[in-house]
Amino acid sequence: MKMLMRKIYLLCFLFLLNGLSAQKKDKLYPITIYEKVWSEKNSETRLKLIKSIWLEDSTFEDPSASVKGITAFNNVINEFYKKNPDVVLTSGSKVIKDNYVTWEWKITDSKSNVIMTGRDFARLNGKGQVSKIIGFWDKEVSVSEADNLKKLESDNFNVVAQYFECLFKTKDFIKMSTLIEDGAVYNQAEGLPYGGTYKGFSEWTKMFTKSAEFSSFEIEKEPVYFSDASKNEVIIYFTIKSTAKKSGKSISMPISEHFDLKNGKIVAIRAFYFDTKQFAEFLKSRK
Template sequence: MLNLKASQVKFNQISKFLMRKIYFIYFLFMLNGLFAQKKDKLYPITAYEKVWQEKNSDVRLKLIKSIWLEDSTFEDPSASIKGSVALNNVINEFYKKYPDAVLTSGAKVVKDNYVTWDWKILDGTSKLVMSGRDFARLNGKGQVSKIIGFWDREVTPSDSDILKNIETENYKVVAKYYECLFKTRDFDSMAKLIEEGAVYNQATGLPYGGTYVGFAEWTKMFAKSTEFFDLQIEKEPTYFSDASKNEVIIYFTINCKAKKSGKNLSVPISEHFDLKNGKITAIRAFYFDTKQFAEFLKSKK
């Protein structure tokens, strides 16, 4: 009888131990499930952060399409867009302004299908450029439905800083154009700087004067000009800018040798560039004395 009671007690102890172990394993299983669920829910956010860190536009667009629907939206103080291509364009413009930017982000807070986190943008010298907080709504299927970004105004670039950045980028575009046209004759690289349908207004008094629309027409004008003279740069350009109007003006001097007469003439030139989103949309050329230059090109003596 005593042995039976002892066996019963031992059985109860073993049962309790096993039940505790089962409950503990079940708890771990549930906890792991919750972590896995959170991890899966955060996948589109992790991918979204990689999107912003990717500087190759084509690679980035493929990644965007994996988490972004055509009716997904993005809003912040600088943009309000819908669709994957539009988001890619926003990021392209961002890297034009901040080519050395490094993005970092904080811990994610998840509630139902909503996620929020803070972020910072540093420049190439680790100086804080701006910071803020994003709020994302997910669709529960591994994709982002909407993201709203808020900027910390204390570190957001001032209007003057923004204009300065635009001015710097515009200078780079115009300087590259000048190099392609007058030094390397690299029209393939130049074409990438020109907006589709861009207008070149060449002085009408010149043999190749007129209005040329589209880069293909520009190249015809450039080719025609070489029928009349050869040139060397006599004075490198001086740059002026009004970033608020997206305008750059350069003043430089060329030394021309007319092909008909063999004579030389020093010609000061001013070219006015209109730009938009990092591309040239229009050029207007002005000559110190257009009439004198035209007669010089046509003269046979």
């Protein structure tokens, strides 16, 4: 009897393990198609692939382009192959966390010489489609350079993590001020009641104070951190729960914030809301 129960437990465990593995593979499906999209040189065939994972509000951004929609994304790849007709694209293993995926890639010529390397970050919508791709380009680096970049990446990550902790949890603005470079710029979406460009930490605090007049904020989903040391840039994705002061209603809103750093301090922040118009209307609503 005991032997039978052990076999049953083992079968259940294997079934659960296989189920988790299948879920992971299913989540990677749009990324698999995305990679096929980049390898497909025929525009019409590629367009059909794009339509299966891309929406009209899906966005692609890298140092060469910033576009939204299916046709615009296909045109980016058309232009890429006009300039690089014989290249081969390959990619590394994927790291998945919630609906975010990141992986490294490289581009080689017909003689297998490396032309460019980089890293992509993808946000998925949970329905088999891609909401956003951000691509970073890197140059081939030596081991020592790679070690330096790794340390810089860690340092930048820690600065941003401390900033996030000060702003949303400890409310320690004195410590936060030590993380901000003099004259640092914060860009908030113009459509928000506290939207605009704020320069210098004293102006930042005015913006934080003004935003608190419209709503209270709490973290609903902890941030996912992505870092590109070669550009001194950190990107975080998180979700806030906001309760409007005027209406008393609450809303959940995914946000990404792009941090630029220099010499261990933040020099610029750009905040992006999943739906800025909806969030602005929510803050202003009285009902």
